[in-house]
Amino acid sequence: MSSENYMEDAQKPQSAMPPQETATSPEEHPAEPGIPDLPLLMHVENPEDN
Amino acid sequence: MTSSGLCWQPSTEAYAEEACAFAAKIKTLLIRSAGGISPGLRDCAVASLDSLDAIPSPKGHAVCSPDVLSAYFLVKDAFSSTSSQAQIALRLHSEIESLPARVAESLSRAETNRKILAIPFDLSTADAGVSRSLNRGANEVERLGSTGVKLTALAKLAPEVITRISTALRIIQEVWPEAFAEMDLAVHRLIVYQGHAVIGFTDFRYHGSIFFKLEWLLKRPSELEVAEDLIHEAAHVRLNTTIGLHPLFENDFSEIYRTPLRRDLRSMFGLFHQMYVLLRVFEFYRRGGKDAQNRRDHLRVSAAQFASAFRTVRENAQLTSAGAALVSSIEKSADIAGLI
Secondary structure, three states, X not given: OOOOOEEEOXXXXXXXXXXXXXXXXXXXXXXXXXXXXXXXXEEEOOHXXX | OOHHHOOOOOOHHHHHHHHHHHHHHHHHHHHHHHHHHOHHHHHHHHHHHHHHHHOOOOOOOOOOOHHHHHHHHHHHHHOOOOOOHHHHHHHHHHHHHXXXXXXXXXXXXXXXXXXXXXXXXXXXXXXXXXXXXXXXXXXXXXXXXXXXXXXXXXXXXXXXXXXXXXXXXXXXXXXXXXXHHHHHHHOOEEEEEEOOOEEEEEOHHHOOEEEEEHHHHHXXXXXXXXXXXXXXXXXXXXXXXXXXXXXXEOOOOOOEXXXXXXXXXXXXXXXHHHHHHHHHHHHHXXXXXXXXXXXXXXXXXXXXXXXXXXXXXXXXXXXXXXXXXXXXXXXHHHHHOXXX
């Protein structure tokens, strides 16, 4: 797929990493960050693929 | 694996170490989050995760399955749900309680498939997490402008599809046994679907799974390219495990860059993934393949694409210490191979 057209989820949070916690989540813990909600990595069809 | 020892090259030892750490993190956070919903749900999570640990498999392997990550994000999402606490707790209780049985069945199916595919991929599409990922894929590509996208998982694969995948996997096994062995551990599920607009994807919310469009698999020129696709998607899964443990860069998602694998601009997350994946793709082709001319063409393209992604990362990434270690290992290998 190296010549193809990959992309990640463009609904990107405006921060260095996607938000790891919701406001009320008890996961919040300064010494132990949560698991990031990483974007989808997607390969989208181009017209020339067809 | 400490973050200072991160390396781009496939390694079952390094992956197993990261998988154990990742599993421990998932367990801690899932139990804590479940406890935030109800004490009963917390007890349910503790019991389920203990049962998962008892499933005969490499340490941490069962907890790192797509089903568990899917449950984890369902619990996370519950904190922003408008449903009643009782409804949420009931739904999640069922989801979490059934995890050990579902994961054990998935691992069992995967082992059965090893006889056919040479690798333990669960091909089943029955899990609700599969539908959720396919819906996310469809929604995302519609957001980018496609309309009426519906991705439908194939519950049964035709013999020609199975043959294509298994032949590709055996090429990887022969050409790059280390990559094959790492894939054996890191990728739990392979889902083939029908639809349009989306050729394939990897979803961290169903981490450990890779998705391919049927028509794409069948129209690739040869099994060599299918092998490349598998190397590519498995590399996304592998790097996501690392990122799940160690942030690699501090760039804001609003910072976007030109990249070799797509026309529009991408965040550092997408760019970094491309760099990592392209070096693995290059290495796959460098190591061999029966069709020499075809291989040389792919080698030339992947080398140029890698060099482009690497330059942009080098110039723009605000690397953490973990990111710097990983980029350093990439740079060393790329330098030796004459890519940069």
